[in-house]
Amino acid sequence: MQRVRIGSRGSLLALWQAEHIAELLRGRGHEVEIEIIKTTGDRLQGVTFAQVVAIGSKGMFTKEIEDALAAGRVDLAVHSLKDLPTELPEGFVLGATPKRVDPRDVFVSQRYAGFDELPAGAQVGTSSLRRRAQLRHRRPDLEFVEFRGNVDTRLRKLAEGRADAIILAAAGLDRLEKTEWVRERLEPEIVCPAAGQGALGIEIRAHDVRMSEVVAFLDDAETRFAVTAERVALAGLGGGCQVPVGVHCRAVAASGQYEILGVVADPTGGRLVRSESLGSDAHELGQELAEHLLELGAAELIEGIGVR
Numbered sequence: 001m002q003r004v005r006i007g008s009r010g011s012l013l014a015l016w017q018a019e020h021i022a023e024l025l026r027g028r029g030h031e032v033e034i035e036i037i038k039t040t041g042d043r044l045q046g047v048t049f050a051q052v053v054a055i056g057s058k059g060m061f062t063k064e065i066e067d068a069l070a071a072g073r074v075d076l077a078v079h080s081l082k083d084l085p086t087e088l089p090e091g092f093v094l095g096a097t098p099k100r101v102d103p104r105d106v107f108v109s110q111r112y113a114g115f116d117e118l119p120a121g122a123q124v125g126t127s128s129l130r131r132r133a134q135l136r137h138r139r140p141d142l143e144f145v146e147f148r149g150n151v152d153t154r155l156r157k158l159a160e161g162r163a164d165a166i167i168l169a170a171a172g173l174d175r176l177e178k179t180e181w182v183r184e185r186l187e188p189e190i191v192c193p194a195a196g197q198g199a200l201g202i203e204i205r206a207h208d209v210r211m212s213e214v215v216a217f218l219d220d221a222e223t224r225f226a227v228t229a230e231r232v233a234l235a236g237l238g239g240g241c242q243v244p245v246g247v248h249c250r251a252v253a254a255s256g257q258y259e260i261l262g263v264v265a266d267p268t269g270g271r272l273v274r275s276e277s278l279g280s281d282a283h284e285l286g287q288e289l290a291e292h293l294l295e296l297g298a299a300e301l302i303e304g305i306g307v308r
């Protein structure tokens with residue numbers, strides 16, 4: 001039995017995730033407490049994308065939590081993996097990647113039954129360049145409006161009629177049981193998800209043998225493979241969470257192999273490049289995908305938006 005202090009952001013989703021991991025640890029006999037830590041990203045919930053770019057977004061949901069880890073105020077941090085930079089700062093490692101839930105994005109609307117049902121000119125709320133770029137490419141006749149804030153805020157804005165539909169990660173809505181207006185789950189071929197979407201990352205201090213043993217049972221090998229390949233690909237493209245890059249890796253049933261899909265798109269709805277690879281080594285697969293996308297001109301698309 002160990003005493004484990006978990007550091008978490010204070011959003012409903014972050015607390016749900018921290019509580020979920022806490023329960024699994026308690027099930028193993030550990031004594032667990034959750035400490036809420038406010039991050040730069042939480043303070044910036046109301047600001048625009050341009051302001052976030054100006055401030056610099058890398059690690060904005062993680063820095064303060066890592067400070068608490070380093071200082072020994074908490075023993076582990078539970079993150080949405082897609083919010084965690086592809087390279088952790090010196091001194092921290094991913095102690096476990098628990099089994100991923102639905103990695104897809106979903107179409108949420110009170111009025112329309114699916115994305116393709118939206119009439120020309122309909123307003124889609126999303127501030128994700130990745131979602132906007134891919135959907136605009138499919139439907140250049142729609143309007144995309146900035147929609148920031150955590151899951152609850154965005155659902156409230158939708159209810160207030162500030163958009164006809166919004167796109168969110170399935171994982172967040174499923175976890176919080178807010179699926180009432182989920183009309184359609186968009187396959188990765190329609191909107192390629194963010195690297196790590198739907199997965200959690202359990203971050204610990206690099207040399208903390210005690211915690212590494214405590215969290216080992218949480219690791220899921222298939223998830224570890226897929227998210228490693230996705231994060232290697234994203235790093236190879238020079239991206240963080242604010243670039244129009246989708247990467248999704250999944251096991252090919254009963255083959256021991258994994259397939260990876262990557263999409264880089266211009267948020268103004270212009271060019272889109274897409275590539276797929278098959279392999280059995282996560283690092284090689286991620287690197288190969290990034291190289292293919294770069295050969296297809298991904299770098300110009302990423303640079304074109306002024307974020308790295």
Ligand SMILES: NCc1[nH]cc(CCC(=O)O)c1CC(=O)O
Nearest residue numbers: 080083168169171172197198199
């Ligand atoms: N960027 C915010 C964020 N970080 C993790 C999730 C959802 C959970 C997940 O994808 O694992 C969300 C909300 C969203 O994108 O809809």
